[in-house]
Amino acid sequence: MFPAAAQAIVFDVVGTLVEPAPAVAEAYRAAALRHGIDHDVADIDRRFRAAWRRQEALDAAAVPPFATSGGRERERWRAIVADVFDAAPQRDTIFDDLWVHFGRPDAWRPIPAGRDLVRAARDAGLTVALASNFDERLFEIAPLIEPLSWADHVFASSELGWRKPAVEFFRTVERRLGRSPTELVLVGDDPELDIAAGRRAGWHVLPIG
Ligand SMILES: [Mg+2]
Numbered sequence: 001m002f003p004a005a006a007q008a009i010v011f012d013v014v015g016t017l018v019e020p021a022p023a024v025a026e027a028y029r030a031a032a033l034r035h036g037i038d039h040d041v042a043d044i045d046r047r048f049r050a051a052w053r054r055q056e057a058l059d060a061a062a063v064p065p066f067a068t069s070g071g072r073e074r075e076r077w078r079a080i081v082a083d084v085f086d087a088a089p090q091r092d093t094i095f096d097d098l099w100v101h102f103g104r105p106d107a108w109r110p111i112p113a114g115r116d117l118v119r120a121a122r123d124a125g126l127t128v129a130l131a132s133n134f135d136e137r138l139f140e141i142a143p144l145i146e147p148l149s150w151a152d153h154v155f156a157s158s159e160l161g162w163r164k165p166a167v168e169f170f171r172t173v174e175r176r177l178g179r180s181p182t183e184l185v186l187v188g189d190d191p192e193l194d195i196a197a198g199r200r201a202g203w204h205v206l207p208i209g
Helices: 024-034 041-061 070-084 091-102 112-123 137-144 167-177 191-200
Strands: 008-011 018-020 108-110 127-132 153-156 184-188 204-207
Touching: 008 112, 008 167, 024 041, 024 091, 041 070, 070 091, 108 112, 112 127, 127 137, 127 167, 137 153, 153 167, 167 184, 167 191, 184 191, 191 204
Parallel strands: 008 127, 008 184, 127 153, 184 204
Antiparallel strands: 018 108
């Protein structure tokens, strides 16, 4: 299942090992309703995707591209919420609610195929790491959700200083694990951020989802 040279299996988190439950657009709708805004869930979903792409484009155009920090990650989500709710006056309180919501373990549920792969990696005696574009909230929730809690190492972009697909993201993880690219496998659901980027960094890759 894993390449013979593999020493550590590095998992993307969202969409690979866990997914939001309820879905993102449902959680946004519920938070907005608490503040008196009633938006159609399909409309929220469409606006969320556009807002997310806008923030990715900003990071791609930055110098250097895809550098990040705790402040930048919080600003990303604040801007996305403002875009989704069209700069409504309640946007900052809705954002605060959602920031707390997605930082809670019960906002996430395990994805069985990902959980099976983590188990297989552990059974094979391989090091297991998480490497996510999620921010430092990941450190709080990872110990509380299976299979995230089975990982030996947790890396979050805001703390590494780089987001996927930056090659620096991968190089920093290599240094932290003390491994070379050919000893590492990236398992992920995103064709560009995980699979293409992992390949460019010289890692083995395993698409999932
Ligand atoms: Mg993902």
